[in-house]
Amino acid sequence: MSQKPARFALFASMHRFRPRLTVVRAGLVGSAAALLGGCKLEVLNPSGDVAWQQAHMVEIATALMLLIIVPVMALTVWFAWKYRAGNTEARYEPEWSHSTQLELVIWSAPLLIIIALGAVTWVGTHLQDPYRALARIDKDKPLDARIAPLDIEVVALDWKWLFIYPGQKVATVNELVLPVDRQVRFHITSATVMNSFYVPAMAGQIYAMPGMETTLHAVLNKQGDYTGFSANYSGAGFSHMRFATHGVSAAAFESWAAGLRDSKGAALTREAYLQLEKPSEKEPVRRFASVAPDLFDAVVNLCVRPGKMCASEMMALDARGGTGSAGRFNLAALTYDKNGREQVASAVPGGLTAADRLFVKAWCAPTKPLRAASAEVASPANSAPLRGAAIAWPGSVTKPAGPLLSLARTTRAPRS
Known part of the structure; x- marks a missing residue:
């Protein structure tokens, strides 16, 4: 039996549906x-x-x-x-092996x-180089050296972004407001795992790492609304770790900052930061009318919680010879586990009970502290001196007189 009628019937059915296929194709092209x-x-x-x-x-x-x-x-x-095999005019050279040309x-x-x-x-x-200051605002406008760059401190949290404006003394969560045609100097760190700060319309991504500070110089040249996000996977809420970026005029930026500062809104104290630092997803935009002094510096140095020794203090202590066996407390004091776990002092000779906890709280030179202390950090409760384990003071034979370290004792119950 011939298959011609069957093929003809199939062609006829396809021809009948051709108008519908054309409409569908046009819809797909239009949607794309x-x-x-x-x-x-x-x-x-x-x-x-x-x-x-x-x-x-x-x-x-x-x-x-x-x-x-x-x-x-x-x-x-x-x-x-x-x-190709069918081209009989092509040269056939099975012994060809080399051509200098x-x-x-x-x-x-x-x-x-x-x-x-x-x-x-x-x-x-x-x-x-992101650490390199800009040489121009755009290809047609040189940089005005008389205008200082706008400093913005960026902290990557779980799973949100904190922006601190130290010059304006305000802060925002998941909202970045920038004046156009002005150099911006970002100071970037992370409070948790390594992350990546990225605003595609403004500059390439740069990593945010805990205990470290990275820098990015950038500029926005057009007013408008843009999107910034995390470009490095950081856990369960990573996909929602996005923030709005607004490019506004210089006058509008100053007005925004002044209005936020005068709004008598929430204050970003260290205690408020510790609450904000807790993991949360889909965090709405939040604004703070004031910021605790040296908060970003404390985040970088892993010592936001009052009473915790900062990494910079630890490095200054080590540079001056360390404290010998007493330094084991410092490791516990610098552990950044979000719970403030310190060394249990029951193993320390001297009659301390199991409920006592001991850790190095601050490094004090004979004349002045090696770094500025925030007013929110409580003063040491116990100033009993520790002189190290017979470690010579760098550059001298004898150690200077006076307390070198101050200790703090707490009466919290030991962690189970």
Whole structure:
């Protein structure tokens, strides 16, 4: 039996549904165009000069690589077509093994591309070093050296972002407000695990790490609303770790900061920060009318909780010779476990009970502290001196007189 009627029937049924297929195809194309039209493509068309320079370097690197990729792809198709089995006019040379001209092309062209790409990358990387102050506001506007950069302190929390404006003495959560055409100097750290601060419209991402401070210089050149987010996985609430970024005029920024400062709103004290530091997801925008002194410095040095020795104090102590066996308390005091776990002092000779806890609270020089102490940190309860374990004072034979360390004793029940 012939299959022609069956094929004809199938063709006729497809022809009958062709108008519907056309409508569906048009709908898909229109939807795709609408979705693509709504994309800002901020990575390749950003609103900040630093991000624009980075995008320009990506474009140059892509063009240099395409100088090799496109000819190779074209030659692959050309060779396959020319030397196909059906082409009897193509030369057949089964003993061919070497061509000096071809070797020169194969090796010299990629080598030149690699040299050019390496030069562009090396120069661009150093010019766009995030620690490097900006040399211009945009390609048509030089930097005015008389205008100081705006300092903003950034803390990555679980799972939210804290922004402290030390010059304006205000702070926000999940909201970043920036004046356009002004250099911004970000000081970035993390209170938990390593994270990544990223506003695609303004600059490339930079990591936020606990116990460390990284710096980013950037600028926004266009007013508008943008999105910032975490670009490094940090746990369960990572996908919601986003923040709104608003580019406003200089006058609008000053008005915003003054209004927030005069609003008599919540204060970001150390106690409030410790509550904010607790993990939470989908945190709404919050604003603080005042900020505790040296809060960001305490976050970096892992000593926000009153009574905890700061890492900088510990390093100053170690630089002066340390404290011998007494230094074992310092390790417990610096443990950043969110619960303030200290060394149980029951094992310490001297009659301390199991309920007592002992830890080094502050390092005091004979004349003045080695670093400024916040007013929120309570004064030591016990100033009994510790002189180390016969460690010589650096640069001298004898140790200076006077208390070197102060101890604090608490009466909390030991952790089970």
